[in-house]
Amino acid sequence: MLNVTRWLASALLAVVILLLSNSTVAQPEPELALEKVRLQLKWKHQFQFAGFYAAIKQGYYADAGFDVDILPVNFQRSASEVVLSGAAEFGVADSSLVLSRLQGKPVVILAAVFQHSPLVLISKQSSNILSPLELVGKRVMFQRNVDDAVLTAMFTEFGLDDDQYSHMPHSFKDDALLNGEVDVMSGYITDQPYLYIEKNIAINIISPASYGIDFYGDMLFTREDYLKNNKQKVLRFREASLKGWEYAIAHPKEMAEWIFKNLETEKTLAHLLYEAENTVRLIKPQLVELGYFSLNRFGRISDIYKQLGLADTTQDIEGINYLDYYQEQAQHGWLKLLLLALALTLSVAFILWAYNHRLKKQVALRSQALVEARDELGYYLDVVDRYVINSVMNTKGEFTRVSQAFCEASGYTAAELLGKHFDYLAHESSIVMLRDAFNVALVKQGAWSGELLLQHKTEGVFWLMMDLESVVDAKGRLAGLMEISVNISDKKRIEALSSxxxxxxxxxxxxxxxxxxxxxxxxxxxxxxxxxxxxxxxxxxxxxxxxxxxxxxxxxxxxxxxxxxxxxxxxxxxxxxxxxxxxxxxxxxxxxxxxxxxxxxxxxxxxxxxxxxxxxxxxxxxxxxxxxxxxxxxxxxxxxxxxxxxxxxxxxxxxxxxxxxxx
Missing domain, CATH: 3.30.70.270 (Reverse transcriptase/Diguanylate cyclase domain)
Known part of the structure; x- marks a missing residue:
């Protein structure tokens, strides 16, 4: 009997090893051959794209298997048109990518580099044009429907219709403002003001951010069919690009000098250094993870385009987020892990059964105690799952487990939440506080407590009193986060009534x-x-x-x-x-x-x-x-x-x- 038991246990162990060997987690990556890809920029070579140059300079693209050709602006076609035509695999554009997606163009956003749009309007100080209200009757020069999302939103906010000002196509000549061809022109706040500083000319800046219009700036994107056919390549390109940006942010002077010496740029070294300082300020690397973007912001941009009649109200932006294309792969991985866990469970159960069968008289009482303990533990785990608002996250802040009570509080199912970042639920007013909490728990490996306003799936908002703390493994290494919360929405409603x-x-x-x-x-x-x-x-x-x-x-x-x-x-x-x-x-x-x-x-x-x-x-x-x-x-x-x-x-x-x- 003992020999049979050992043989069966060995057979089950072989099944487990076979499952492990077929798991995508355990498969070693094949050696990468360099592949030629093209990245289409939205403008000429300058520090605005320093991270992509750094990825070439430091060998990050080569390490990821790519030989990258970075293409400067194509004045005949926008970056999105170049990528969609197949003339480039990747591109850089602003939030007008949302309009492209609404119009049925299969663009997919991979990362947001600039957390705030650098696009502003510039006027001469002598013009006394200080706000959008004073653009009525004026000649305003900007690229319409090409990287103009943040300007369009500002005009909409102030009720400024197209017939209230004269739109002038952008000539990209800085003297157009100085010689009186236009009253106002668009430009990047990161580098455009330097030209007027050099000439000692005072200017006014009309910034959409001053009026609560806060869109993303440069975003890395690709087209949908390329992503579907090259999922791992796209992830490697994204990771190498963001690694390049990390280097450029940490070494701005070095990268400015490299651009000046190695690229055909129209800027002086002093101008590039000025641009570098202001670019890092807009990327906000200390506050926001490089590449992060929020679908809520894209939703607001989408609504503005629909209000302007530039997109059909029935259209949506589903598919614009690159993560949507990896869910099936993630689910497949979880299925394999589930099968692995099942096999392990079956093997352990079988061994215990065999051992119990041989020594059933000695361990009968012990087995009964284990059954009772298991039932009692299962009961308490079920109570916790149903009544305690609790979730577990990985080191990126993405849900790996959510309780039934958490799902009921948020209105989402577990399947809808798993793999999503906690930011997915956060109300805009809680974003800063939530990131502060994550900083305490993740970076400092401590604990944080406080009240957070979150977005319910269908019923507005809800409040949680949350305790968040880091989770470490047996070796003291950070393994993730865990939170336990109490729903205080009713308390907040009572407070609101008195206020x-x-x-x-x-x-x-x-x-x-x-x-x-x-x-x-x-x-x-x-x-x-x-x-x-x-x-x-x-x-x-x-x-x-x-x-x-x-x-x-x-x-x-x-x-x-x-x-x-x-x-x-x-x-x-x-x-x-x-x-x-x-x-x-x-x-x-x-x-x-x-x-x-x-x-x-x-x-x-x-x-x-x-x-x-x-x-x-x-x-x-x-x-x-x-x-x-x-x-x-x-x-x-x-x-x-x-x-x-x-x-x-x-x-x-x-x-x-x-x-x-x-x-």
Whole structure:
């Protein structure tokens, strides 16, 4: 009997070894032969593409099996057209790739290099063109529908239609602005201002980021059929490219000098060094993982293109994310691992059974105890799975296990979450805090606790009180992350009810106080700007006296609705009391808040009320300084409000002189 048992155990072990040998995890990679591929740039050779040059210079592409030919801009065709035609395997373009996907063009995004778009509008200081509101009737030069996503979004935000300004195709001549051919031209903030610094010419910068329009800049992409036929090659090319960018960011001076000596660039070495410094600033390598991108941002870009009529409202961007093409492969790998685990389980069970059969009298009681322990453990594991919100992640922050309770809280199934980064669930307002938590748990291998606002699949948002900590293996090496959370959505709803003004559904004074403390904490921690706007309805007492309080309430509600429709998603609106309102503007300087106040003022003064005359408002604007308290900042804005009233009402005060940032 013992010999038979050993023979069967050996046979099962052979099956296990066979499974292991067939696993893709255990297969060694064949030696790579260099393959010729082409990378199409969106512009001429300069530091903007330093990471790709570094991947060649340092041999990262060669190590990955590629001989890469980097192609400068093709003025007859965009980078996406070149790649889609098959004239290049990879390309670099901006968020207008979303429009291409909406129009049915099979582009697939592999990585976002610039976390913020460097594209801005430039005007001469003497023109007094300081904001999008002042582009009406002006000649504006930019590439329409080619790398213009962030400009299109800004125009949409300000309600600027195509017929309100004269669009001029981009000539790519810097003197077009200087000699008066155009009033405004687009350019990259990373390098364009240097040309005017050299000529000692003061300029104004109109940056979409100042108005909450924050799209990605340069993104690495390929076409769908190439990815499907070359999945491993595409991953190797992406990894080598990002490795090149890591090197370029760490050695900007070295790469600027290399570009100057080895490439046909139109820039001087001093110009390349200026561009290098500003490029690293936009990539944000200390805050965001290189190559990271969010589908939520792509969704907002998609909505803008649909509103402009550039894409059919029934179209979507499914397939734009390269990770979508690797799910089947990942599932196949999990299936093999599952079979392996099953084989191991069966082998262990069989050996235990055989041993138990031979010694059943001695171990009968022990076996019964094991069965009872297993049942009890299974019961507790089932309870934990059903009632404890819990997940396990790998060292990249991607889900490897989620409990049933976590799925019920988020609205997603386990299959939808596995392999996704925790960022996938995060509400925009929680992104910074979540990355801070991951930094504590991953980089410092510590523990983090706090409240996070997450996005439910179908029902808006939900709140978790989360405990997040690192998981280490027996050798003390980081193995991943684990979180245990409590759903505090009901608690947050109760808090919100006590912080909301019932007439307008805006924050009341209590809610504004909490929002202020949260915003200031973030501004201090990340050295960000912060401004506030305070305003009230002019001669509001006359409305109540002449038309009654119910009509006065209608005015208050209408003003609140206009606020909600006008401000950015990040701004915090509130009713200070009576006819007085407040707007908190995170990451906004005094000029940006002033222009928002003017936008609100114009919309309110143009609004037609039913059975009431048109109304106007007076505005006070103030920017937070590090020695400000809540009360001092409100008082300063309030003083400017009274200055506006003293000037005759229906105006804004707080910006002492209307100047733009001078480069």
């Amino acid at each position: 909301i003004d019932p007439l307008t559904s805006l924050y009341n004074r209590r809610g504004l106080g909490d929002a202020f403390n949260h915003s200031i904490a973030l501004a201090k921690r990340y050295n960000k700007k912060f401004s506030i706007i305070i305003f009230d309805v002019d001669y509001f007492k006359r409305i109540n006296d002449s038309y009654g309080h119910s009509q006065g309430d209608e005015v208050i509600r209408a003003v609140a609705d206009i606020m909600r429709d006008t401000i950015r998603e990040a701004d915090v609106p509130g009713r200070w009391g009576g006819e007085e309102f407040v707007v908190f503007c995170p990451e906004t300087d005094l000029q940006g808040a002033y222009f928002l106040a003017e936008k609100l003022r114009i919309k309110i003064s143009n609004y037609s009320f039913t059975d009431l005359p048109k109304q106007s408002c007076s505005f006070g604007v103030a920017e937070w300084s590090t020695d400000d308290s809540y009360e001092s900042l409100i008082t300063r804005a309030d003083n400017y409000l009274y200055k506006a009233k003293a000037k005759g009402r229906n105006c804004s005060e707080g910006l002492t002189h209307r100047t733009a940032e001078i480069i």
